[in-house]
Amino acid sequence: KYSPYTSFMITGMFCKKHIYFDYKYYFENGKPKFHSVYDIKSDASGFNLASWKHIKAAVPKFSSDKSKATITVSGKWILGVAIKGYTIGASDAQDWTMSLTLK
Numbered sequence: 001k002y003s004p005y006t007s008f009m010i011t012g013m014f015c016k017k018h019i020y021f022d023y024k025y026y027f028e029n030g031k032p033k034f035h036s037v038y039d040i041k042s043d044a045s046g047f048n049l050a051s052w053k054h055i056k057a058a059v060p061k062f063s064s065d066k067s068k069a070t071i072t073v074s075g076k077w078i079l080g081v082a083i084k085g086y087t088i089g090a091s092d093a094q095d096w097t098m099s100l101t102l103k
Contacts, residue, residue: 015046019073019098021057032102033066042073042096050077050092070099 019042024035040057058072073096080089 015044017052017096018043018045019071019096021060021071023069023100025102031065031067034062034069034102037069037071040071040073042075050079051082052076053078053082053091055093067103068099068101070097072097 019040021037021040023037025032026035027033037060040060042052042054042057044052052075054073054075056074058074061070062068074093075096076087076091076093078087078089078091080087080091082088
């Protein structure tokens with residue numbers, strides 16, 4: 001989704017944040033329910049002054065009726081370069097959250 005970010009006191013106006021994942025679901029009484037969410041990743045595209053590094057994904061949370069999954073990823077914006085896991089420049093840690101409802 002289009003989502004401007006603010007990091008390092010700079011706003012990225014032409015940026016899209018992406019959270020990718022796979023999921024399995026089943027039907028109960030004719031309604032879809034989440035079975036699992038896995039292989040969660042994130043990235044950013046567009047015109048960015050900084051680059052996004054995905055670090056980890058939290059365990060997904062499900063609504064009580066299992067029709068909605070909420071996913072949070074952690075990462076950092078890097079202004080500079082990362083060499084063998086070390087940042088030369090500056091970094092700003094952020095969490096992104098999104099949800100998906102099955103209908």
